[in-house]
Amino acid sequence: MRTRDGRGGTTSRSRRAVLAATGGLTAGVAGLGGCLAGTDGVRVLAAGSLAGAFENGVGSAFESEVDLRYEGEYYGTNALLRLVEEGTKHPDVVIGADVDLLRERLYPDRADWDVEFAANSVVLVYAPETALGARLDAGEPWYEVLLEADDGAIAIGDPDLDPLGYRALLMFELAADEHGLDGFRDAMAETASREPDEPQLLAGVEGGDRACAVAYHNMATERDVAVRELPDAYNFGNPAYADRYATATYTTDDGHAVAGSPVVYNAAVPTDADDPAAGREFVSFLLENGDLLADHGLRVDDSLPLPRVHGDPPAVIDP
Structure with missing residues (x-):
C-alpha cells in the first residue's frame, strides 16, 4: 500500500479489567469451557469493513485457539442491525462500525452491554x-x-x-x-x-x-x-x-x-443469542488479540483509549 499525506454513559478501563468483565481472562476462558460443551461454532454478524480482517486472519486464529468454528457474515452496520431487529438473523455477536448507532438500535431490548475494541479512519x-x-x-x-x-x-x-x-x-x-x-x-x-x-x-x-x-x-x-x-x-x-x-x-x-463520530467498532452479545457463552468467548478473543487486529490495519492503541465497556457487562471473573 502506498500512502500520501492529506494536506490540501461510557467508561474507560484497562484491557485487563475489560477482559475480566467479559470473561476473557485465563481463568474465565477455562470456566466457559464447560458451558460451551456440545456447541461447535460462534456466529458473528459484523460490519462489512471487517470482512477482510475476520476472514483472512481473525476467524482462523480464533478457531486455532478456541475449539469453536468461526462463522461470519458481513453487512453495512445499518443493514445488519435491521436484520437483528427484524429477527432475520440471530447471531452470537453483533459488531458495528458506529458505536451510537448500535446502542440506539439494540438497547435495551436486544443488548445491555457492549465493548468498544478497535478504531479506524x-x-x-x-x-x-x-x-x-x-x-x-x-x-x-x-x-x-x-x-x-x-x-x-x-x-x-x-x-x-x-x-x-x-x-x-x-x-x-x-x-x-x-x-x-x-x-x-x-x-x-x-x-x-x-x-x-x-x-x-x-x-x-x-x-x-x-x-x-x-x-x-x-x-x-x-x-x-x-x-x-x-x-x-x-x-x-x-x-x-x-x-x-x-x-x-x-x-x-x-x-x-x-451525527459524525470517530470510527470505533463495538461488539455486543445479544440477549437472545443462541449461544451467548460462545459470543463472550469471541469478544474476549478480540480484546486479548489487539496485535492481530493491528496487523489488519485497525487501531487498538491505548491512546484512544480502548477497550471501553458500556452498559451492564457480565460479572467480573477473578483470575
Missing part, C-alpha cells in the same frame, strides 16, 4: 493509472480533483446501509467547511456511485472501473492500492475532533438521524 483509495488517480498521485488537492471527476468515477458506500457511506458524505461536508467549498457535499453526492456491498467497495478501483473510492484505512491495508490519507479534521480517526465531527449529520432512509 477514513481515507481515499485511488488507481494511479487513471487520469484522476494520476492527479491524486501527483499530490494535487484531493477536493479539487474530485470536483472535476466524471459521474461514477468515485465510489462511496451506501449511506442508508452502512456508516462508511454516510461518513463519506459527512466527510465531504466537513472538508467543505475546512477548505471553503460551497456545495461540495451535494456535488459529490450527485457524482459518486453508491456501492451497497461494502466489502466490494474497492473492487471497482482495483478493476479499473472506478478511479477513486472513500474507504476505511484497514480496508486499504489489505489491498494493493494507492491511498491518500486525510486530515484529522475530517477523517473521523481522531477522538479529539469528536465535537467537530458531530456537526455534520445524515438521516437514513428509515428515519435514523446520525
Whole structure:
C-alpha cells in the first residue's frame, strides 16, 4: 500500500479489567469451557469493513485457539442491525462500525452491554493509472480533483446501509467547511456511485472501473492500492475532533438521524443469542488479540483509549 499525506454513559478501563468483565481472562476462558460443551461454532454478524480482517486472519486464529468454528457474515452496520431487529438473523455477536448507532438500535431490548475494541479512519483509495488517480498521485488537492471527476468515477458506500457511506458524505461536508467549498457535499453526492456491498467497495478501483473510492484505512491495508490519507479534521480517526465531527449529520432512509463520530467498532452479545457463552468467548478473543487486529490495519492503541465497556457487562471473573 502506498500512502500520501492529506494536506490540501461510557467508561474507560484497562484491557485487563475489560477482559475480566467479559470473561476473557485465563481463568474465565477455562470456566466457559464447560458451558460451551456440545456447541461447535460462534456466529458473528459484523460490519462489512471487517470482512477482510475476520476472514483472512481473525476467524482462523480464533478457531486455532478456541475449539469453536468461526462463522461470519458481513453487512453495512445499518443493514445488519435491521436484520437483528427484524429477527432475520440471530447471531452470537453483533459488531458495528458506529458505536451510537448500535446502542440506539439494540438497547435495551436486544443488548445491555457492549465493548468498544478497535478504531479506524477514513481515507481515499485511488488507481494511479487513471487520469484522476494520476492527479491524486501527483499530490494535487484531493477536493479539487474530485470536483472535476466524471459521474461514477468515485465510489462511496451506501449511506442508508452502512456508516462508511454516510461518513463519506459527512466527510465531504466537513472538508467543505475546512477548505471553503460551497456545495461540495451535494456535488459529490450527485457524482459518486453508491456501492451497497461494502466489502466490494474497492473492487471497482482495483478493476479499473472506478478511479477513486472513500474507504476505511484497514480496508486499504489489505489491498494493493494507492491511498491518500486525510486530515484529522475530517477523517473521523481522531477522538479529539469528536465535537467537530458531530456537526455534520445524515438521516437514513428509515428515519435514523446520525451525527459524525470517530470510527470505533463495538461488539455486543445479544440477549437472545443462541449461544451467548460462545459470543463472550469471541469478544474476549478480540480484546486479548489487539496485535492481530493491528496487523489488519485497525487501531487498538491505548491512546484512544480502548477497550471501553458500556452498559451492564457480565460479572467480573477473578483470575
